[in-house]
Amino acid sequence: MKLLPKQLNTRLQLRKQLRRASGFQIAIAHRLRQLNVEDWRTVTAAQSFYFSPEYLQMIEVAGPANLEPRYALISDDDGPRAAVCMQIVQVSLEHFGEPGKRKLKVPLTERILVCGNLLSYGQHGVCFAPGSTPAELWPAVADALYRTRRCEKLDGQTNLIVVKDILEADKEPSACLGKLSYSAVETEPNMxxxxxxxxxxxxxxxxxxxxxxxxxxxxxxxxxxxxxxxxxxxxxxxxxxxxxxxxxxxxxxxxxxxxxxxxxxxxxxxxxxxxxxxxxxxxxxxxxxxxxxxxxxxxxxxxxxxxxxxxxxxxxxxxxxxxxxxxxxxxxxxxxxxxxxxxxxxxxxxxxxxxxxxEPMQVWVRHRQPLLNRAISPLLRLIQHEDAPExxxxxxxxxxx
CATH class of the missing domain: 3.40.630.30 (Gcn5-related N-acetyltransferase (GNAT))
Structure with missing residues (x-):
């Protein structure tokens, strides 16, 4: 039996790893009240306002019409360890470029799963409980994103996952995403x-x-x-x-x-x-x-x-x-x-x-189709962003x- 080429075998192993459970207990919800809100508060207390139930439930009621929230609460036998804020956004060509100057008029739409908050700038996608080690929990975050995307098939295919606004301190702990077919791209910095x-x-x-x-x-x-x-x-x-x-x-x-x-x-x-x-x-x-x-x-x-x-x-x-x-x-x-x-x-x-x-920031991006996902990485490297003057x-x- 002919063995698979080493490079192809490595990709297959990574794909299997993506589909393997992280070992954590993961609860996924459309509304925050469907989770244990007190457990959510245990993780997010005294951290960013963007993770607070008051803010998140306000977005559920008064947020943009094309944005649907999703949440995940990651736990182990000792209790809640991480809270994940996600948004499914439906975008079209109308959301890009200068209004009135688009040459392409095709009614193209896409549903994107975002780990983070499109209404803010900064790493507002994942909040870790005090005392936790982020590098140990990022594989569970990837697990939660995969499960969420798969759950969305009944409402319409969600092809793209974006993990938004990774700061310098988040790069090393979230590096496991790079081994799970995510590509990193630097964005404009936060000033x-x-x-x-x-x-x-x-x-x-x-x-x-x-x-x-x-x-x-x-x-x-x-x-x-x-x-x-x-x-x-x-x-x-x-x-x-x-x-x-x-x-x-x-x-x-x-x-x-x-x-x-x-x-x-x-x-x-x-x-x-x-x-x-x-x-x-x-x-x-x-x-x-x-x-x-x-x-x-x-x-x-x-x-x-x-x-x-x-x-x-x-x-x-x-x-x-x-x-x-x-x-x-x-x-x-x-x-x-x-x-x-x-x-x-x-x-x-x-x-x-x-x-x-x-303050440098990057995003992690992954497409559900392997062939398209392979094409994303070189394309992302071509994206230029403005550099801040000194x-x-x-x-x-x-x-x-």
Whole structure:
């Protein structure tokens, strides 16, 4: 009997490994309430807000129409060890590229299983119980993803799995995915600001900047914003202005090249209610009209500059709405007592001038069809992403570590 070539035999063994049970107990659910929510809290307590039942159940009610949540709770005989947040998103060509400029009009749709959260940036797919060893549990995460994808056949084939926003600290523990036919691809980085010691107000932040950067903030952002008659206010009653927020969100959202989902109007008050004191909305106002908004979240020790929307016409006419909203969120982050501020992965240059540094992120991708999956890896290596420019806005003696 002729033996199989070594390379083919290795692939077959890896495929068998993918289909082998991890040895952990895995519960999979469409709704969080179908799981033991107290076990979920045991795993996720005091960790990211994005794993909290309050947030996840809010998404179930007020999340995007083309997004369906899935959950997995991984346990052993000693109790719950990991919580997995998944989303099945149905996308089409309408979700990609510049609106109105697509040459291809084929009604192509695809269901994608995402381990993570499309509404956020960061590793919000897997949460490990305190004291656990992530490298021991990632094979169980792969097991949960495989089982979830297989369960979806009755609702429609789910061909692609994406494990979203793997940070540097997650790369080695999740490396088992590479042995299970997943391919890694680097994405645009998350821009993160680490504030120098002794910064307790926005004025302290400005005092730590080199003079040319400090003068630029004052003369190019604050001065023209104020001169145009605008002011920045904290928004306490989100429900009363949801229509305004939605309009501004759409003006910003529809301009993006990648739009895998669209939030609805009821999302904004639902988010405010779910997050409570952790979240603050700021609005840019002229007279009684809102021209922009930004959402700032206190997520454990990190402040997240999250959703943003602004009036495109006013911005085109020279009002620095976007930059002023970023500084409003930065001010709130300092007020939260956070030294680490996550600004997200777009508009890398202006965020670098604020003092942010790039935090590399990657995704793991796997297609269910072996032949297509083999083609994915070289294609992913061709994907280019924007690199963050290098700036040193802080005084030499005040550079963050």
């Amino acid at each position: 993160v600001l680490t504030l120098p010691e002794g910064v307790h107000t926005h004025a302290d932040y400005l005092a730590n900047l080199a003079s040319k950067y400090r003068n630029a903030v004052k003369s190019q952002i604050y001065k023209p914003f104020d001169a145009a008659g605008f002011r920045m206010e904290r928004l306490d009653d989100v429900a009363s202005v949801t229509g305004h927020l939605q309009d501004l969100y759409l003006q910003t959202h529809t301009n993006a090249r990648l739009r895998p989902f669209m939030l609805d109007q009821e999302y904004w008050p639902a988010l405010a209610a779910a997050a409570g004191a952790r979240i603050v909305f700021h609005v840019a106002v002229k007279g009684s009209h809102i021209y922009g908004f930004v959402v700032t979240l206190k997520d454990a020790d990190t402040a997240v500059v999250w959703h943003i929307g602004f009036d495109r016409e006013a911005a085109t006419n020279g009002v620095p709405l976007y930059l002023r909203l970023l500084h409003a969120s930065l001010t709130q982050s300092i007020d939260f007592g956070c030294r680490r501020v996550s600004f997200g992965r777009t508009a890398l240059a202006p965020k670098a001038r604020i003092g942010c540094r790039p 700036y040193s806005p802080f005084k030499k003696d005040n550079q963050p570590l």
